Amino acid sequence: MKPIYYIIPLINFFVAALFGLLLRSMFVYPIEGVTFLYILHTHSHIALLGWLYLLVYVLFVQKFAVDSIKETKFYTRLFWVTQLSVMGMALTFPFMGYAAPSIAFSTLHIICSYVFVIYLWKHNNVIGTQQGILLKTSLFFMTFSTLGVWCLGPAVGMMGKASAFYQICIQFFLHFQFDGWFLTAFLALLFATVFKGYSLAKFTSFYYAWITSVLLTYALPLSWYIEFPIFHYLNALGVLLQFYAVGYLIKPIYGLFKQESNCIGKSMCLLAILALFCFIMRIGTQLLTISETITIQLQTLRSWIIGFIHLNMLGVLTAFGLWLMIREQKLIVNTWTKSGIGILILGFVLTEGILLLQGLQGFMSVNWISDTPMLLFWTSVLLPMSILCFLLSYFKNKRL
Incomplete structure (x- = not known):
């Protein structure tokens, strides 16, 4: 361009x-x-x-x-x-x-x-094939992240802006934008x-470790609004997998x-x-x-x-x-x-x-x-x- x-x-x-x-x-x-x-x-x-x-x-x-x-x-x-x-x-x-x-x-x-x-x-x-997989994965995560945006309206209507559900929706969008869409896009590039x-x-091992890490590290923002101790360990596992990838x-x-x-x-x-x-x-x-x-x-x-x-x-x-x-x-x-x-x-x-x-x-x-x-x-x-x-x-x- x-x-x-x-x-x-x-x-x-x-x-x-x-x-x-x-x-x-x-x-x-x-x-x-x-x-x-x-x-x-x-x-x-x-x-x-x-x-x-x-x-x-x-x-x-x-x-x-x-x-x-x-x-x-x-x-x-x-x-x-x-x-x-x-x-x-x-x-x-x-x-x-x-x-x-x-x-x-x-x-x-x-x-x-x-x-x-x-x-x-x-x-x-x-x-x-490797470029294609990473390209389509990044595009998927970009689309997937917007589910958090579409949930904001129902979240406000049902529980208000101060609710945990509203904040979780925002964090869903931000997490899968940063970790899913942008980071995977730069990997494809x-x-x-x-x-x-x-x-x-060993691209398969790298790929699945990376994708799993993206999913698991969403446990961190979840832990801010839902008291569930296992979230901290899921996040830690996700970070280790990211480092491994x-x-x-x-x-x-x-x-x-x-x-x-x-x-x-x-x-x-x-x-x-x-x-x-x-x-x-x-x-x-x-x-x-x-x-x-x-x-x-x-x-x-x-x-x-x-x-x-x-x-x-x-x-x-x-x-x-x-x-x-x-x-x-x-x-x-x-x-x-x-x-x-x-x-x-x-x-x-x-x-x-x-x-x-x-x-x-x-x-x-x-x-x-x-x-x-x-x-x-x-x-x-x-x-x-x-x-x-x-x-x-x-x-x-x-x-x-």
Whole structure:
């Protein structure tokens, strides 16, 4: 696909980062007439559906769609309708939160995603059984995750927004979006780009371990709302299976880096290392939740929950997504790109460090640094700055 279709998701990412910065500013510089919850919904929807979803969309079309004029027209039109829904959410959520217009645009996005799944499922040019299985599994999880959204209406009608059922529906959507749809989608892209022409030994063992881990780790958010001790152990088993599954990828990934060490470049290496390190951190954090006591304490520490979400969104998914864009030459490495990568990593490390510090202070009931909200706001400025650098890299090369 043309560069513009990669620029649009980056613009959405930039807008999401600005809304995130606005959220951080409200703890330091309160703004009258701005509803925190509305801005939070805007930030999360644009980041998830405008940045990550559309990035996977264009990468999937680039790698798996049938290359013909008819197919190109179809995916182009669907892209812009999907982007229209993202723009609609960006213009309605900040002012009214969940209301008829914002819900309509959110519903339009889901319908577009269904059309995308059905069409790509039927018409693709997948080379190799392993790529095909991972592609269709990721598409299945994307569709499966939306069951949580459709259950929100009945949940509100029967038990209200404060009910455990309502929260379980939200967590269902988020879990199978992150762990099922996005992570499996990036695995499919990994096989299609990095492992091109390579068949993973014992793929069946890897695949079933991965799928089982995705299902079992949903026990963690369930444990937040349903008191059932076995959920903690099911989650722990799921995390171990996830670690076991990733173990199958270490050898081929190491071989890739060894083979291409002279041409990968330091910038790509930094993004790959960040994604891998954050994924290991993610697994380690999830293993801590085997203890019911620790899980209850973690639930009360909002900064650690936000830190964990950003560990996934920025550390794992965004870093790997940008790495793929560079590797596929959809983001050219130049001065602006290198600056963007450096600023992104610096901003991510600093904000995660401050969130960790905030949580530790709450956990230990101490106050080492009293002005952490101010520090968090100013370090968060680095994140939209980094995305702006990526956007400027396109204009420098005139690749619109």
